[in-house]
Amino acid sequence: MIAILRKILTKTGTTIEKSPFKKLLKPGFDxxxxxxxxxxxxxxxxxxxxxxxxxxxxxxxxxxALFPCSVASIYFFGWRALAVIATSYVFGLxxxxxxxxxxxxxxxxxxxxxxxIFPLILPPTIPLWMVALGIVxxxxxxxxxxxxxxxxxxxxxxxxxxxIAVTFPSTMTTQWLDPIxxxxxxxxxxxxxxxxxxxxxxxxxxxxxxxxxxxxFFGNVSGSLGETSKLLIIISGIFLMAxxxxxxxxxxxxxxxxxxxxxxxxxxxPGMFAPPLFQLLTGGLLFGAIFMATDPVSxxxxxxxxxxxxxxxxxxxxxxxxxxxxxxxxxxAIIFMNIxxxxxxxxxxxxxxxxxx
Amino acid sequence: xxxxxxxxxxxxxxxxxxxxxxxxxxxxNVPEEVVIPLKQGGGSEVKSIVKSGETVxxxxxxxxxxxxxxxxxxxxxxxxxxxxxxxxxxxxxSSENENSVASVVIRADGQESFLSLNDxxxxxxxxxxxxxFDAIYFSGVSSLGTSGIPTPHNSSSxxxxxxxxxxxxxxxxxxxxxxxDLFSESSRxxxxxxxxxxxxxxxxxxxxxxxxxxxxxxxxxxxxxxxSSEDEIKNAPYADKKFLKTxxxxxxxxxxxxxxxxxxxxxxxxxxxxxxxxxxxIDYGALILDIQDVIAVYEAVIKSKPLIGTVxxxxxxxxxxxxxxRVRIGTSISDVLKDRLRSDMKLRIILNSVMGGEVxxxxxxxxxxxxxxIIAIPENRDQEFLTFLRPGVNRGSFSNTFLSSVFxxxxxxxxxxxxxxxxxxxxxxxxEYVCPVKILPFLISKYATHDMAEDxxxxxxxxxxxxxxxxxxxxxxxxxxxxxxxxxxxLYTAMDEEEGGDEEDEGQLT
Ligand code: SF4
Ligand code: SF4
Numbered sequence: 001m002i003a004i005l006r007k008i009l010t011k012t013g014t015t016i017e018k019s020p021f022k023k024l025l026k027p028g029f030d031x032x033x034x035x036x037x038x039x040x041x042x043x044x045x046x047x048x049x050x051x052x053x054x055x056x057x058x059x060x061x062x063x064x065a066l067f068p069c070s071v072a073s074i075y076f077f078g079w080r081a082l083a084v085i086a087t088s089y090v091f092g093l094x095x096x097x098x099x100x101x102x103x104x105x106x107x108x109x110x111x112x113x114x115x116x117i118f119p120l121i122l123p124p125t126i127p128l129w130m131v132a133l134g135i136v137x138x139x140x141x142x143x144x145x146x147x148x149x150x151x152x153x154x155x156x157x158x159x160x161x162x163x164i165a166v167t168f169p170s171t172m173t174t175q176w177l178d179p180i181x182x183x184x185x186x187x188x189x190x191x192x193x194x195x196x197x198x199x200x201x202x203x204x205x206x207x208x209x210x211x212x213x214x215x216x217f218f219g220n221v222s223g224s225l226g227e228t229s230k231l232l233i234i235i236s237g238i239f240l241m242a243x244x245x246x247x248x249x250x251x252x253x254x255x256x257x258x259x260x261x262x263x264x265x266x267x268x269x270p271g272m273f274a275p276p277l278f279q280l281l282t283g284g285l286l287f288g289a290i291f292m293a294t295d296p297v298s299x300x301x302x303x304x305x306x307x308x309x310x311x312x313x314x315x316x317x318x319x320x321x322x323x324x325x326x327x328x329x330x331x332x333a334i335i336f337m338n339i340x341x342x343x344x345x346x347x348x349x350x351x352x353x354x355x356x357x
Numbered sequence: 358x359x360x361x362x363x364x365x366x367x368x369x370x371x372x373x374x375x376x377x378x379x380x381x382x383x384x385x386n387v388p389e390e391v392v393i394p395l396k397q398g399g400g401s402e403v404k405s406i407v408k409s410g411e412t413v414x415x416x417x418x419x420x421x422x423x424x425x426x427x428x429x430x431x432x433x434x435x436x437x438x439x440x441x442x443x444x445x446x447x448x449x450x451s452s453e454n455e456n457s458v459a460s461v462v463i464r465a466d467g468q469e470s471f472l473s474l475n476d477x478x479x480x481x482x483x484x485x486x487x488x489x490f491d492a493i494y495f496s497g498v499s500s501l502g503t504s505g506i507p508t509p510h511n512s513s514s515x516x517x518x519x520x521x522x523x524x525x526x527x528x529x530x531x532x533x534x535x536x537x538d539l540f541s542e543s544s545r546x547x548x549x550x551x552x553x554x555x556x557x558x559x560x561x562x563x564x565x566x567x568x569x570x571x572x573x574x575x576x577x578x579x580x581x582x583x584x585s586s587e588d589e590i591k592n593a594p595y596a597d598k599k600f601l602k603t604x605x606x607x608x609x610x611x612x613x614x615x616x617x618x619x620x621x622x623x624x625x626x627x628x629x630x631x632x633x634x635x636x637x638x639i640d641y642g643a644l645i646l647d648i649q650d651v652i653a654v655y656e657a658v659i660k661s662k663p664l665i666g667t668v669x670x671x672x673x674x675x676x677x678x679x680x681x682x683r684v685r686i687g688t689s690i691s692d693v694l695k696d697r698l699r700s701d702m703k704l705r706i707i708l709n710s711v712m713g714g715e716v717x718x719x720x721x722x723x724x725x726x727x728x729x730x731i732i733a734i735p736e737n738r739d740q741e742f743l744t745f746l747r748p749g750v751n752r753g754s755f756s757n758t759f760l761s762s763v764f765x766x767x768x769x770x771x772x773x774x775x776x777x778x779x780x781x782x783x784x785x786x787x788x789e790y791v792c793p794v795k796i797l798p799f800l801i802s803k804y805a806t807h808d809m810a811e812d813x814x815x816x817x818x819x820x821x822x823x824x825x826x827x828x829x830x831x832x833x834x835x836x837x838x839x840x841x842x843x844x845x846x847x848l849y850t851a852m853d854e855e856e857g858g859d860e861e862d863e864g865q866l867t
Contacts, residue, residue, distance in 0.1 A: 040739065042737065047713065050831075052752035
């Protein structure tokens with residue numbers, strides 16, 4: 001099997017080298033080749049040996065961590081969830097490929113994570129064409145216009161999601177589904193009968209009615225595809241931090257500051273600010289804190305900066321949730337803080353090296 | 358006394374690598390021919406005092422110069438001098454640290470014996486400080502340590518009186534260094550006597566011993582030895598019983614790069630002057646020796662043995678057997694490697710350190726006392742199927758994404774492959790976590806690639822001790838240390854120019 005694949009790749013490689021479309025096909029081929037077989041490159045100069053971790057494994061670990069959430073999305077909302085994810089991958093990777101060809105660069109691995117996160121933060125009723133549009137927009141305007149992975153200011157998945165939320169507000173705010181219940185859940189059906197109900201967070205701000213904490217925790221509530229089961233998100237988060245792939249500072253600072261800030265505000269005006277636990281378990285907060293605020297490039301880059309970044313995110317999220325019409329404060333808070341991340345870093349560096357001239 | 362376990366922030370533990378040397382020492386046969394560089398340790402080159410065609414005995418001094426910062430050089434085998442002006446070149450042309458050293462070539466006559474120090478300095482009185490200093494100097498032992506042992510004969514950059522601290526480094530944080538178990542039972546007495554001699558020579562210096570915190574036996578063994586009331590120890594030569602009890606044993610975590618001068622001094626003695634990148638322990642009054650050096654001191658003074666051999670470690674999966682090897686100085690590396698390397702793989706031969714060592718391109722280079730280990734790791738250019746999805750029980754990593762972080766018992770592979778491709782920095786902060794001097798390697802690297810080397814001064818780039826860990830852990834495989842080195846170089850050039858400019862101004866004024 002492996003030998004055959006190697007042969008096919010080598011053959012294709014030589015054909016591409018000779019063909020007139022070399023420029024067009026090379027990035028895709030290189031990506032495939034290094035995806036399957038890695039690189040034969042060795043170190044030059046010191047250090048003579050390198051760690052076994054590479055970008056592919058780094059990002060694939062995030063995808064693996066997202067796996068439970070995606071299975072849960074099928075369980076709660078039917079097989080259509082898988083179609084949403086597949087659509088996101090097909091169009092996201094295609095967009096990435098086109099840019100790689102235009103730039104004559106290699107395809108970067110960051111897209112694998114973006115294409116996985118994006119569908120999971122969409123409502124289950126989202127039309128597939130909107131998924132395609134959103135992911136392409138996210139990748140192009142969230143990442144490629146800045147120069148690709150490593151240079152983007154914003155989290156691409158978030159850019160896509162905000163684009164859709166702004167362009168098609170009704171899809172993103174009113175059309176929600178109640179999840180399927182029972183032992184086999186959604187594994188037996190393609191989609192859920194359209195029961196439109198507001199998410200717990202929308203309900204709370206509309207009527208003051210609070211969903212049960214148990215439902216919120218296990219995920220039997222309406223919400224975005226992958227965000228409903230807080231239990232799975234927490235497990236994935238712990239996995240990510242244990243592998244050192246996910247940063248632990250941002251989520252802890254973020255969630256911590258949400259808890260403390262909303263606790264204080266709830267004391268002063270309980271009608272306006274929801275209590276801390278409810279804040280934690282509703283909406284995209286946990287998912288956002290663990291998978292999106294930690295997006296390695298768009299967050300603050302210094303370690304200390306990451307802590308500050310997390311704290312500010314928490315405060316901002318609570319404020320946006322309570323004081324503006326948008327109940328999904330997480331999204332806007334993250335995009336907003338993305339802009340300030342470099343400033344935070346600059347201040348951290350200034351303070352840290354002030355002593356030494 | 359045994360101190361609390363200490364360490365520094367950052368660093369990385371290279372544990373359980375394939376090809377770690379075992380605690381046994383093999384003896385290399387006396388070679389047919391040796392090439393002896395006329396430069397020992399950090400000293401300067403000395404002119405030879407022998408001529409081509411002359412017969413020499415092993416142990417005989419063949420080069421000495423008390424006026425320059427140097428130690429005498431000895432013939433390491435008995436035989437005939439066939440060339441006393443051969444130039445040998447260290448370093449490679451590609452890396453800029455190429456330098457060549459004159460050396461003496463001796464062809465062996467087959468005798469294994471060597472001169473004792475009594476033959477070289479017959480009237481030495483080793484009961485006086487001067488006599489012991491002489492023994493240390495004329496035996497060549499004064500060239501050991503990171504920058505030579507100070508004697509009245511100009512063998513180090515400071516005077517003996519200026520030695521404030523002696524640190525005996527028994528840690529093995531460097532991958533493939535000889536395990537310290539080697540120096541336990543059989544060398545108990547030599548170590549104690551060596552320490553006694555050091556105290557005799559430098560009575561005002563505080564003596565500290567650093568050992569791996571994991572090696573409890575060695576630590577307690579040493580402790581019992583130093584506080585022992587056995588007659589053998591009490592009545593050992595140069596004994597000062599009160600002193601032995603004041604020696605401090607410091608258990609240090611065996612985290613790379615604990616062996617670095619600045620980190621060693623800092624962890625043991627506390628704050629040191631910045632920038633660390635330029636720190637020199639000896640100028641700070643701290644003399645750093647390893648356990649082998651202490652034994653050499655003992656052998657020179659008590660056994661009258663000149664420095665003609667050294668123990669090197671053969672590390673890395675490229676060797677058939679990984680162990681220590683006692684060789685005569687001047688033996689060519691190819692002699693050492695002969696029949697010891699595995700022939701079923703292409704290998705890269707590196708001196709002293711997988712992280713910062715030089716690649717040996719010319720196998721005719723001789724072994725010197727500053728070569729502590731020869732490392733052979735596979736030059737791995739294989740393309741492995743779906744390499745990034747492997748479970749990896751035998752792949753060590755700073756991240757915990759491999760099973761090796763859960764199942765720790767498996768020997769870990771080590772080779773020269775990059776294990777990935779060059780990508781943009783993803784701000785994972787791994788380099789920041791491992792950096793032992795707490796700077797921000799990824800930012801400096803970013804500045805460097807944007808031609809902003811001057812701006813890295815405020816990021817403390819000069820603190821960098823070039824341990825190479827940041828490049829090692831980077832998932833994006835960015836050659837961060839190369840960028841940092843380049844920055845430092847540019848900064849130093851700029852500084853030099855500035856200084857040069859100042860001098861010119863002064864010249865105009867007067
Ligand atoms: S910046 Fe320098 S000291 Fe820090 S990890 Fe890199 S090489 Fe080591
Ligand atoms: S280890 Fe590499 S990718 Fe990670 S922050 Fe440092 S330079 Fe960037």
